[in-house]
Amino acid sequence: MEKKEHIISILVHNKPDVLARIAGILGGKGYNIESLCVNATTQYEVSKIVMTTIGNKETINRIEGQLRRLVDVIQVDDLTNVESIHRELILVRLNLTADKKEQIKKAVDTNKWKVIVSADAYIVLELTGDKSQIDFALARLEPLGIADITRTGVVALDLDD
Amino acid sequence: MKLKGTEILLKALEAENVEIIFGYPGGAVLDIYDQLYKSNMNHILVRHEQGAVHAADGYARSTGKVGVCLVTSGPGATNTVTGIATANMDSIPLVVFTGQVPTGLIGNDAFQECDITGITRPCTKHNFLVRNIEDLAATIKEAFHIARSGRPGPVLVDLPKNVMAASTEYDPANIKIRNQESPYRPAFKKMANLQEMLTTANKPLIMTGGGVILGKASALLTEMARKYQIPVTGTLMGLGSFPGTDPLWLGMLGMHGTYYANMAVSHCDLLIAVGVRFDDRVTGTIETFAAKAKIVHIDIDPSSINKNVAVDLPIVGDTKAVLKDLLKYFEEHNFTYIAAERQEWLNAIADWKEKVPLTYCQNGKVIKPQFVIETLYKLTKGDAIITTEVGQHQMWTAQFFPFDKPNTLVTSGGLGTMGFGFPAAIGVKCAFPDKHVVDIAGDGSIQMNIQELATAAQYKINVKIVLLNNEFLGMPRQWQELFYEKRYSHTDMTYAPDFVKLAEAYGVVGLRVTKPEEVEPTLKQGLALDKPVLMDFRVSREECVYPMVHPGDSISNMSLGSREMIN
Ligand SMILES: Cc1ncc(C[n+]2csc(CCOP(=O)(O)OP(=O)(O)O)c2C)c(N)n1
Numbered sequence: 001m002e003k004k005e006h007i008i009s010i011l012v013h014n015k016p017d018v019l020a021r022i023a024g025i026l027g028g029k030g031y032n033i034e035s036l037c038v039n040a041t042t043q044y045e046v047s048k049i050v051m052t053t054i055g056n057k058e059t060i061n062r063i064e065g066q067l068r069r070l071v072d073v074i075q076v077d078d079l080t081n082v083e084s085i086h087r088e089l090i091l092v093r094l095n096l097t098a099d100k101k102e103q104i105k106k107a108v109d110t111n112k113w114k115v116i117v118s119a120d121a122y123i124v125l126e127l128t129g130d131k132s133q134i135d136f137a138l139a140r141l142e143p144l145g146i147a148d149i150t151r152t153g154v155v156a157l158d159l160d161d
Numbered sequence: 162m163k164l165k166g167t168e169i170l171l172k173a174l175e176a177e178n179v180e181i182i183f184g185y186p187g188g189a190v191l192d193i194y195d196q197l198y199k200s201n202m203n204h205i206l207v208r209h210e211q212g213a214v215h216a217a218d219g220y221a222r223s224t225g226k227v228g229v230c231l232v233t234s235g236p237g238a239t240n241t242v243t244g245i246a247t248a249n250m251d252s253i254p255l256v257v258f259t260g261q262v263p264t265g266l267i268g269n270d271a272f273q274e275c276d277i278t279g280i281t282r283p284c285t286k287h288n289f290l291v292r293n294i295e296d297l298a299a300t301i302k303e304a305f306h307i308a309r310s311g312r313p314g315p316v317l318v319d320l321p322k323n324v325m326a327a328s329t330e331y332d333p334a335n336i337k338i339r340n341q342e343s344p345y346r347p348a349f350k351k352m353a354n355l356q357e358m359l360t361t362a363n364k365p366l367i368m369t370g371g372g373v374i375l376g377k378a379s380a381l382l383t384e385m386a387r388k389y390q391i392p393v394t395g396t397l398m399g400l401g402s403f404p405g406t407d408p409l410w411l412g413m414l415g416m417h418g419t420y421y422a423n424m425a426v427s428h429c430d431l432l433i434a435v436g437v438r439f440d441d442r443v444t445g446t447i448e449t450f451a452a453k454a455k456i457v458h459i460d461i462d463p464s465s466i467n468k469n470v471a472v473d474l475p476i477v478g479d480t481k482a483v484l485k486d487l488l489k490y491f492e493e494h495n496f497t498y499i500a501a502e503r504q505e506w507l508n509a510i511a512d513w514k515e516k517v518p519l520t521y522c523q524n525g526k527v528i529k530p531q532f533v534i535e536t537l538y539k540l541t542k543g544d545a546i547i548t549t550e551v552g553q554h555q556m557w558t559a560q561f562f563p564f565d566k567p568n569t570l571v572t573s574g575g576l577g578t579m580g581f582g583f584p585a586a587i588g589v590k591c592a593f594p595d596k597h598v599v600d601i602a603g604d605g606s607i608q609m610n611i612q613e614l615a616t617a618a619q620y621k622i623n624v625k626i627v628l629l630n631n632e633f634l635g636m637p638r639q640w641q642e643l644f645y646e647k648r649y650s651h652t653d654m655t656y657a658p659d660f661v662k663l664a665e666a667y668g669v670v671g672l673r674v675t676k677p678e679e680v681e682p683t684l685k686q687g688l689a690l691d692k693p694v695l696m697d698f699r700v701s702r703e704e705c706v707y708p709m710v711h712p713g714d715s716i717s718n719m720s721l722g723s724r725e726m727i728n
Contacts, residue, residue, distance in 0.1 A: 021282060028283045058467070065464030071287040071307055071341065 005034065005131075006060050007086060007156050010049040010067055011041070011075040018072045022049060025066050031059070035088075035153025046074065052154050083159040089128045092141055093148040096122055104144050111140060122147060162332075166294050166325035167196035170258070173301040174202065176333055179229050181205065181220065181591055183213040187233020188273060189260025189322050205591065205620060208612035210237050212584035214244020215610070218253050219585030222571045223546055224592045225377065227254045227308050234260040235273030238319075239280065243578060245315045246284040250575025251398060252375055254313035256304045263323035264292055278319050286314025294327040303338040310341040312462040313375055345478045352490040354474055355433075358455055359496065362431035364506045365391045368414065371398030371574065372436020372460055376480035379403065379567040382435060385488055389496070390503050391433070392510055394422040396443050397559055398574040399436070405563025406543075411510065412519070415443035416710045417556040420517035420719060423710070425510055426451050427717035435459045436480045439469040440575065449715035459483050517708070517721060519560050528677050530554060530629040530700040534561040534601065536680050537627060540688060545597035546571065546589050550582040550606030553635040556706045558601045580609025586624040587617055597625070597688060604630040604654055614667035617693040625687055626695040628660060631702045639705045643720075664695040673697045 012018045019038060026033055034052040041048050053063060060078060067076045079086075094104050104123070108115060117124035127137050131154065141149075164172065170193060174182070181203040186194045197204055207213040210232045217228030228248075232241055238259040248255050262271040278288045287307050289300050297320075304316040359365060373382050379402040386393045386409055393403045394411040403410055412419035414426050426432065432454040437443070444450040447470060458472040459480060466475040476483055490496075521531040534557055537545075547562060548571040549555040555572055564570045571589055573581040586600040600607075607628055617624055634652040641649050664671030670692050674683045680698065687694040707722035 017278065017282070020279070024282050062464070062468065065468070069312075069462070069464050 003056050007079045008051045009077045013072040014047045037153040037155050050156050079156045086130045086156045088134050090151045092125045095147045163328045164331040165328050167192050169331050171200050177305045182229045183216040184231035185210050187237045189234035208615050210240035211244050212613045214241045215581050215584035216588035218248045219588030220592050221253050223568050223589040230257045235275045238277040247573050247576045247578040248315040249284045252313050254308040255315040257317045259319050261319045261321040264321045281317050285317050288317040290319040294329045299336050302336050347486040356496050364429045365431040366429035367391050367393040368434040369395040369399040369402045370437030372480050373402040374567040378481035378484050381484035400570045401564035401567045404565040413559050417706050421513035423716045424513045429454045433457045438465045445710050445716035527701045531557050531561050533698050538562045548582040548586040548600045550602045551577045551579045552603040553706050554603045554629040579606040584610050584613045587622050590622045590624045599625045602628045605634040614669050618668035628697045629700050660697040670694040675699045
């Protein structure tokens with residue numbers, strides 16, 4: 001069966017060790033977590049965890065089954081095949097070295113990248129998009145010499161309900 | 162009314178109808194022990210915390226109620242881990258209370274501090290660290306609810322010392338907890354499917370598991386099998402969920418299953434699996450397991466469906482509720498089977514039974530372990546609760562002691578924990594003081610929790626140990642004989658204590674049996690004594706458990722010992 005990336009949204013009771021339970025049960029059973037985002041919801045007692053993992057349908061079913069067994073898990077949804085939007089965010093620092101400076105400025109202009117810090121020696125960009133947009137941007141950033149980068153996991157919003 | 166944490170704990174236990182606690186004190190729980198001293202709660206002082214958990218587990222398995230333990234922080238807590246993992250693998254409801262250092266010291270590597278909720282996260286159904294006295298009463302209530310609801314399991318509650326010393330308002334009538342039971346709705350379409358499948362099947366077979374016993378569904382399963390003349394096999398955990406003396410019973414399936422059970426699974430065209438999880442010891446190679454059959458899987462835990470075996474018809478729900486609805490549905494929809502067809506299938510099974518029955522050969526001067534078990538069955542007429550350790554003796558018990566009633570075999574199936582049976586027997590006997598409670602043990606396993614002889618002696622818990630002493634770690638020795646050309650690497654247990662003297666040193670009666678003709682009289686004597694008794698049966702050293710499906714093989718391919726391989 002075909003393996004692909006799945007985005008799973010998990011509503012949980014906001015308990016101190018709930019993340020450890022989720023990471024523990026998936027790690028312990030040998031499933032891989034590609035990315036993980038924990039966010040607040042409008043209710044204080046409930047948090048939302050958005051997780052991405054790679055697997056075929058069978059594996060994803062098992063992951064969902066394991067998650068549902070956890071006492072603190074309220075609801076599990078696979079957002080991959082429902083109408084939903086997905087975003088990631090990256091922060092990138094590019095050093096304005098003498099040889100790259102012009103090239104960087106040009107790239108920022110043509111790509112309409114958002115500069116959030118502009119210093120003499122470096123700039124910091126903030127980029128958001130879905131996975132393919134981020135990957136596309138990264139391919140263009142690479143030749144400019146990435147001094148440092150940080151990337152969030154996927155956050156996703158279900159448009160179906 | 163304002164109460165201290167320790168008082169709330171005892172009140173909450175009473176509210177849960179807890180009759181007995183198995184425990185062991187230490188610094189972090191001395192306040193609780195002081196409260197116990199002032200209360201009427203029954204407490205059994207074990208000699209090792211592992212023993213406390215297994216005893217509570219035995220109590221739970223034999224009664225269907227929640228077993229309760231109390232231990233101190235640090236090493237007291239870590240000593241419970243094997244017991245908790247054992248209960249978790251077999252879905253046994255327990256609540257384990259552990260002491261913890263005061264909340265202000267947590268994280269400081271304080272004396273006897275240990276992150277027991279972290280350690281037990283993967284081997285409990287759920288666990289709690291109670292950080293505030295205000296949460297105590299609700300947490301205890303929730304712990305019991307989680308332990309027994311849905312697919313049961315062990316729950317650990319970690320109690321910091323300062324929380325237990327603090328006071329708060331206790332209002333038992335107003336404790337609100339989250340409900341963990343998922344609503345069950347009968348699936349009429351699936352029942353129709355099953356009826357259709359049963360109508361077209363010529364060779365149906367029921368496979369019953371621990372979930373039938375946990376779900377208290379044995380009577381319904383038995384009714385269904387008898388009414389529609391469907392033969393039944395079972396997993397180790399399912400023994401007792403269908404009468405072991407019924408003609409429809411095929412015995413256990415799997416690695417050491419009967420020839421006829423494994424043949425029936427391999428030839429059936431419809432397998433109705435109830436409350437099982439298709440452990441690899443049961444299925445052999447998955448590809449060939451019940452290869453000719455459509456598989457129906459009834460289980461309370463959706464995550465166990467399609468986990469190991471691909472299923473044609475899954476029915477999620479409490480085994481009792483589902484079987485009840487099914488019986489009603491079949492009745493209302495006039496389901497009948499074709500008697501002639503069914504007879505053909507039953508005849509085929511009868512032929513397998515006749516061709517390769519479970520046998521052993523008790524001749525000569527050496528006691529055969531199977532003979533001891535059969536004699537025990539004969540003397541008790543099966544009216545006993547049997548616990549086992551883990552190894553060959555456990556498999557022989559499963560093969561040669563027919564269990565007619567649920568909750569009468571108490572054995573560690575999933576984890577296979579040596580040292581389980583004896584403390585578990587203590588827990589069983591506390592619940593059933595008037596019943597014969599017998600631990601069928603091996604000489605390796607019994608030494609893993611032998612210290613509990615003191616517990617049995619102190620409280621006059623009159624359990625009997627039937628020690629099948631082969632002076633080997635018999636099960637690994639069997640594998641070494643069959644798969645390692647008899648290189649008996651570290652499985653020889655000839656160096657052992659004199660078990661009779663050891664029993665006596667603890668204040669327990671010790672009896673030794675070396676001749677086959679002494680087996681029956683000694684068992685009679687041991688069972689009749691109103692004392693804990695250890696009976697040391699010197700049995701044939703290199704007996705093997707057969708049939709045996711070699712690891713990685715199909716279950717239709719059994720090695721039968723002195724007989725050649727039969728396919
Ligand atoms: C705690 C633990 N350690 C190791 C094992 C592996 N093991 C399974 S059976 C067995 C030997 C059991 O020997 P004994 O209790 O004498 O029983 P026998 O097989 O001889 O009947 C061992 C070492 C285990 N199941 N549990």
